[in-house]
Amino acid sequence: MPLITLSSPHSAKPTKISTVMGTVLLCMIPGFIALTVFFSYGYLINLALAVVTALLLEAGSLALRKRPIKFFITDLSVVVTAALLAASLPPFAPWWITVVGTATAVLFGKHIFGGMGQNPFNPAMLAYALLLVSFPVQMTTNWPVVDVYVSIGDTLRAIFAGNVVDGWVGATPLDYYKLNLATQTADEILASSLFNGWLPAGWVWVSLAWLAGGLVLIWRRIITWHLPVSMIATLALLSLVFGIDSDSFTPASIHLLAGATMLGAFFIITDPVSCATSNRGKLVFGAGVGVLTYVIRTWGNYPDAIAFATLLMNFAAPFIDHYTKPRTYGHTKAHKGHK
């Protein structure tokens, strides 16, 4: 039998890209379960819609770009993009929001830059930001309320026929708190059914589900702790400092446990392609997302800020990489800067 000669190393870890992406998808299951249980079937419908659209567009793009379709589509990366978008969109948003968003993510977020590994921005967040800017009404008013649980049939009608009943939907807790700060005290706001007196009802469990999935990602060594810890710590610090006056600022508990904080920290900003690479770079990147998220949430006009903060830091990632190179063994200091 002829012997094969190859350069070392001769063995490899069985972890492949599909393993990485598959683990991420598995770790998103608790989050989707919590979203469905506490809020709406709409998340699952959006997920199915987004995944199907994404797979079709991915296959089409690969065909147009003359790339092997099966080889790339089975890496599951496009499914992760679709799932992240589905987890971020309002569950009662019309079907075309999901389709347009997915198309934006796959075509303009990914393939226009050269596909896998080439995208400078997080594709899901690029799509989310575009939807939020282009369709602000559909993107801000279709959030579920915690005290009405809509049946699957009504949800389907809401998504595909636009039959949304006013009582089903409302603002997110973050949005609600900020909007009512002008007229109400913290206690009055928290007395609303959205908060059950102290914490954003339902959203707490969703956030904890994302957190649980994220911890598994760290345990499985799919991501490192640097990005989530740095982002959550920065956001917590800022919201604790300002949030002491909870009559004027949203308190830390709501910043951390409502909105997309946990989803963002563990699943969104950890997109390896578009974030900083070195461990120290990741700390800087995470802190940047934390600061920007807090600033946009507090002084901006948008209900949440993870998408914009992530995209802004994506811009900065190459720069951060140049200044956070690790020190090489045998060198007294790290070689910093561009040249």
Add this chain to the structure above:
Amino acid sequence: MNAIAKQVWALPGGIHPPENKHQSTASAIAEPFIPTELVLPLSQHIGSPSKVVVAVGDAVLKGQLLAECQGNVSAAVHAPTSGVISAIENRAIPHASGMSAMAIVLKPDGKDQWRERQPWQNWRDMPRDDIFARIAAAGVIGLGGAGFPTATKLGFDPERINTLVLNGTECEPYITADDMIMRERADEIIAGAQIMADLLQVERVLIGIEDNKPEAIAAMQAAIPDSLAARFIIKTFATKYPSGGEKQLIWILTGQEVPSGRIPADLGIVCQNVGTAAALYRAVVQDEPLISRITTVTGDAVGQLGNREVLIGTPMNELLEAHNVDWQKADRLVMGGPMMGVALADAKVPVIKTTNCLLLPTRKELPLAGPEMPCIRCGHCEQACPAGLLPQQMLFYAKNKELERLEQQNLFDCIECGACAYVCPSDIPLVQYYRFGKGEIRREQAEHEKSERAKARFEARQARLEAEKAEKEAKRQARAEAARKAAEAKKKEGSAAPAAIAKATSKVAAQSGPIDIAALEKAVASAQAKVDQAIVKLNEAKETDPGNLPAYERALGKFEEKLAKAKTALTEGKAKADDPVERAKRQAAAKAAGVGPSVADLEKKVATQRQRLQKIAEKLKAAQDNGDDTSAIEKGMQATQARLNKAQAELDKAKAEQAPADDVGAKAIAAAKEAAAKRAAGIGPSADELRGKVAKQQERLAKIEQKLADAQAAGEDVSAIEKGRDATAKRLEKMQAELAQLEE
């Protein structure tokens, strides 16, 4: 033993590949066997190849020197068993490229007969130099893999070294050669380490062993005598690849980093493999040179897995067959481990001193890497890198051939351990990219050095030429000055110098002037006449003055001589007249003498210059089209134009002087002059003449009319033609008027 002495520093990065060590540790180290032939390459180590000291056909004994050290960094080769040297030739060596190298081939005689040995149980009493000499002669090299001659490594100034590190880490999966030698020959290792420690005069010996070898740790601990317990410290640490890298182990054991581009000795550390220590013990104490080593034979395609003491030079296929290898199942033959080993194309190569493992995995056991996917910058490689590099950035720069950036990423601090490629989920062969990058950078540096050398050489040559030129110029000036001074001095003396100068000048002029064939012929004729006259005189004298005959004869001889000379001059002159060089010389001389060249010559010259100018114009156009620098060509063109103008002027002048009667132009001028003279004299043209003229003008006018019609039909601009027609018509009118007047 207190905790501080056992302190270890955690290795950053690293990976945990499946160890696969248990398969080959179940049985004890097997005894060596004598193969059919032994192939001993002259270069099994780092450094210069050794020099053969035996000849084909020589009978040698076990342990006899076959090739000695050559140069400072080298290692000797000895006969692993007794036998006959059957060949000294190029043989395939275990190298990734499958290359061949000079090797001594030994045909064993089966007697395995040792040469005479002189064991030194009392090695401590031996002079230090003798010990060194024995180590240097024993061919011991680093058995961990790199193969650096041990004698060189132990030759450091003891002042400089304070720590000996003994590497028993063996972090590569599958390999258990060091594990087994520590289990079975710990005493030899410790004794060897003691020799090393004595030679280097170090205070402490740190022995590093991964915690997956508890039996080896226990055996080593037991082998350290109480007297040495304070100096010999075994440090154990968590199993992680690549803890056994020299730089990594030094960090783990001492918390110090070997500075980039330096060696451990710069930190006062010398690092040796445990197997090397055992070999050193055998070399020094038992006088057994390095003729065998422990090699692990493992992998799913091997029937009988384990370690064996193998004679150096044993063909791998014989060793593998001794271990019941299943060639059908074997996918690869790796010398070394799965992480850094070399895959060999053929098993018919010898086991050499650095062969610590032969791994024959099946395809299932070590699957081939899949097709390369794009890098998703997941950073797993960075987490795995033990050297603190950014593998994904280096990949990016290596792919784009951005060599400068690649170097700035500290590419040369990469130890090629393969941890990054191992964890890469995209199956990117990262290490190959780094090897490529290193090769490219080295090549570029070599080229740069080469061009620098060439530049220096060129500059030196330029400087030399300048100096020579300056020297020549100085000499010339000195000569000119001397001549001028001499001339002045002569002038002052007021001697017959002017006359002399005039004579010389005329001589020169005569020499360089046109060759006068006629004059030469005349000279010959006159010489002939003189000879004839002399003959006549001689004949007369025979009768009138016989006493003076010899004088007459002498005179005749003289005249004959002169005639011969004149004849030679004539033939030479004739020949010279045809010689182009002489012709050119004559022309130049004539020019100098004020005699201009002929009109024909000048015309030829003008034509040549024209041609040249045209060629240059073409060249200029081509250069302009190419966008080249045209200033030089333009300069040349100007010069040619100037020459042409000059030649033309000369030609015109020559023609004018020649009064060319046959010239058409001159004829016309003459006719016009005549007509003018006639007119001036009041003699008008005859009526016939005028009639002829009128007819001519009419003809001309008709022609112009025809031309005009054509031009109009073609839609061209006709104003010029109309003007010409009007003028002709006017002239015709005038002539007709004159004719009418004349006829009246």
